[in-house]
Amino acid sequence: MAKAKFYYDSDTLSYQPIEKNTKIVLRNTILYVFAIFLVGLIGFVAFSAILKSPSERATLKELNNLKFNYELLEKRMEESDAILQEIQQRDNNVYRVIFEAKPISDDERSAGFGGVNRYKNLDGFKNSELVKEATKKMDVLAKRLVIQSKSLDEIVKLAKNKSEMLASIPAIQPVANKDLKRMASGYGIRIHPIYKTRRMHWGMDFSAPQGTNIYATGDGVVKTAKKSRKGFGNHVVINHGFGYETTYGHMSTFYVRAGQKVKRGDLIGLVGSTGSSTAPHLHYEVKKGNQKLNPVYFYHNDLTPEEYEAMLVLSSQENQSLD
Structure with missing residues (x-):
């Protein structure tokens, strides 16, 4: 049995028993229980955050490992x-x-x-x-x-294939220096000899006597050997491989046929004035892929530095071409 609690009443000068208030007791009990629950919940959350489940720890470890x-x-x-x-x-x-x-x-x-x-x-x-x-x-x-x-x-x-390529690239003049009269016209805008208008001249014109030897400028296979009274007249086209082709126009005659293999320096024909030509000469073109190039940049095998410099000067003059 719980002990009774008393308080001193100064009015009656005696001790009176303390009466319990049910509402107060109930309120205190609820507050006490709620406080215990709140503390427990906070502790559980904190504990869960610190000590995760094995599955959560494995997932977190895997995620960190993935990021790393x-x-x-x-x-x-x-x-x-x-x-x-x-x-x-x-x-x-x-x-x-x-x-x-x-x-x-x-x-x-x-x-x-x-x-x-x-x-x-x-x-x-x-x-x-x-x-x-x-x-x-x-x-x-x-x-x-x-x-x-x-x-x-x-x-x-x-x-x-480097050695084969070096032998195939057109690298000499198609007409020997001793046979040349002059460099008639170079690559670039030139005056057309017939129409007297400025047009693109896609090659170089080597002026030489009728019947002068014409040489293949690199190893290759003859692609075209054709007689004609128009355009380039009697002309030869050589496929050198590696994307290179050379064209030799206005020949009086040629000594090769389509499909024939030739070496650099082989005699392939003679200078003439066939087709659209105004005087005996060789029209010579160099093509790489689909682009026609300035032939003057390919004469590095048979010209001295002084001869090459003179060739550059002559080929750059804007004069009248022979075709």
Whole structure:
């Protein structure tokens, strides 16, 4: 039995028992229980935050590991990209220049990744953007590596054929210096001898006596050997390979046939004035791919520096061509 509690009443000068208030007791009890519950809830939340479940800990560890590996992958891709860029620069500016191969443009190296959503299957995941970005970078890097690999294969092939290429490139004059009267006209805008208008002259005119020897300027295969009364008249076209072709126009006659192999310096015909020509001469053109080039840049095998300098001066004069 609980002990009774008393208080001293100064009015009656006696001790009176303390009467219990039910409402107060109930209120105190509720507050006490609520305080205990609140403290317990706070403790549970704090405890749960500190001590996660095994599944949550495993998931968190996996996520942190994923982020770490992604950062590592990102760094390695950046390093690989820098190395690949260096190789691409050397490929375009050194290797392809040496072997006279066309540089590969940036558009060609990175083409093929626009338009269609290639990564739609990666949508809908918690880290979709992260995964998609990494996958895209890997795809672009892989594409550039494939293109560069093919380019290096081409360079290796060109290197193996270097001696053949050097022999094939047109590198001498088609008419020997001792047989030349003069350099009649060069590559560029010239006055047409018949129409008297300024037109593009796509080759060089070598003025020489009728019947002067004409030589193949590089190894190759005769593509065309045709007689005609128009245009270039009797003319020969030689395919030298490696994208090079040479044309020899206005011949009086030629000694080769289509499909015949020739070597640099072989006699292929004689100077004449057939077709649209106003005097005996050889009209000579050099073409690389689909572009006609100035032949004067290809006479490096049989001219001294002084002769080559004089040739440059003569070929640059804007005069009247002979065809």
